[in-house]
Amino acid sequence: MAERWARVALVLVSHSRALAEGAAEVAAQMAPGVLIVPAGGLEDGGIGTSFDRVEAAVGEAAADGRAVVVLTDLGSAVMTSESVLEAVEPDVAARVRVADAPFVEGAVAAGVTAHGGGDLAAVLASAHHAGGTFEGFTPGEGDRPAVDGAAGGSGAAAADADGVVRASAVVRNRLGLHARPAAVLARALAAYDARVRVNGANGASVLELMKLGAGQGARLEVVGEGPQAAEAVQRFVSAVEDGFGEE
Amino acid sequence: MTLDVAWAVDWVRRTAATVTEHRDELVELDRLIGDGDHGENLARGFAAVLSKLDALEEPPAQIGDVLRLVATTLMSTVGGAAGPLYGTAYLRASKATATSVLDSEGAVALVEAALDGVVTRGKAGPGEKTMVDAWTPAAAAAVEAADHGAPPSEVLASAARAAQEGAEATIPLVATKGRASYLGERSAGHLDPGARSSALILAAAAEAAAAAD
Structure with a gap:
């Protein structure tokens, strides 16, 4: 035990x-x-x-x-x-x-x-x-709040010159980023040596993720920094795009 | 004259008797500015202490052992804030009395340790309409009596008188800690039940000491 x-x-x-x-x-x-x-x-x-x-x-x-x-x-x-x-x-x-x-x-x-x-x-x-x-947290500089994702699809993770990895994902599942998916995401990110922010929220915080109120169709801008930023951001985007295994 | 384990046991018995006798008064005081359970809780708690004390096969060796039994029993049986507050007061007092007899300095140490426990657990200071308003003057009076060479029974009698005066002085105060603080200005004009029960407990200590003299 x-x-x-x-x-x-x-x-x-x-x-x-x-x-x-x-x-x-x-x-x-x-x-x-x-x-x-x-x-x-x-x-x-x-x-x-x-x-x-x-x-x-x-x-x-x-x-x-x-x-x-x-x-x-x-x-x-x-x-x-x-x-x-x-x-x-x-x-x-x-x-x-x-x-x-x-x-x-x-x-x-x-x-x-x-x-x-x-x-x-x-x-x-x-x-x-x-x-x-x-x-209520204040979204960080340069981050945007959750917006309707109808205008575009998802972007692949890519590192820019200063090592910051940026990607976007659209919430697919019907119930959106509710408690269970928020916990799944926060837990997944805990495994990486990286700081990930999602529309300004700390991606490792279940409560901040839930507070985004990201429903089906919402676009999430994901920004990662740190040695494993690319892997962390990719994992995050995949989980969102897979709809967290929900319908 | 010193205070011994028999005194400590007698103190507990007299405390159980006085909180039972004043149960309705404490209930009424607490009903006015709290949630009305202080009298019931204390009477039930000390009744539990008595039954544990009676169940002991031989008397405790040290005064601190008696006070520790009171502490753990009150913490377990008294709901609300009074359980942890008095529990911690008796727990600290028990640590200060790991001996079979107390002289005047020992009696002072007991009262000061109890005050320390109430302050630590409740995070209240003087003037906030709490138990602290009884224990603070009690400790000061005990120190002063001992400094003047008073015997232990006089030290406790001084502490008890000061505690009762301190309790009565809570009447005009506005509560800023504990349940009564929810009432704000409306808490003024009433005696704080915790300060009142503290004074009763110290009066029982003094009576037991006087009876032992």
Whole structure:
């Protein structure tokens, strides 16, 4: 079993058992290789946060030497999680962090990064970054927002003089760049040593990709930089053009 | 006169009794500016502590052992913010009392550690209408009493008086931390339930010490 899971696990602490389990379900779909342990509600199923349930969840998540990022919903969930860390063995507490991040968005972002092999610092950073997702990001200089792709087809990946690889792709599948494809793309890009931006959004961020709201027919301008930019951009374009295996 | 493990156990029993006796008062205070569960939660939590204490085959060796039992039980059984807040206060206090007897300096260290726990966990400072407003003057009064050569029971009695005065001083305050902060200006005019229960807990400590003298 130890080999089955990524080296960073998640614990989701909510006042509600259903909320914790639901968030774990959403995150697990996008990060199937990550151990995600929900710890919601009181022992009797009521609303609240339980020290014992959180302690047990942290113990399970941290087993086999895994690091753990804890996501929390409201006030006392944070306090309970911090109390658990104060009470557990110091060698366990040393590899557990409580993220200051929105519950669901943080869980998804952290899960995808952990699935891609990120270490504790990277997974924690992903969770923290998820906090800005809904403030709306500003497309980068020279990038264009998603536009209707009816005017043209897709371009092959090509590197220009300064090593920047540019390509475009048109979203084919009926449902567009929704959660599952966004996770597929973000996970695929994590394997390459390259920075890829898609209409200004970070291609390695599931939440930024979803926020593009790219529906069927939308054109995506893909810009890659780094040693494996060409491979990364090509992989991205192929996945989009294949419709992510969806209809 | 020193404080020993029997005092610590008596403190816990007196705390369980006083939070049960004042349950309705705490419920009402919390209903006015919180979610109304503080009295129920504390009464249930300390009842659980008592049953764990009674189930022990032999008495704990150190005062810290008694306080650690209180800490872990409250964290497990008290929902809302009070569980982790009091849990951390008792946990820190237990680390400061890894001994079988406390002199006046030891009593000061206990109160200061509890204050430290509440501040760390709640991230609140004085004047925000929280438990901190009871524990801060309590720690200051304990230090002052010990500096004047007071015995441990007097140190705790001073701390308890200061905690109650601190709790009453929360009445005009506007809450900026915790559930009551959602009410903003409307939180003024009410006694903070956490500060009130903190004062009750310290009063029980002082009564147990007086009974031991």
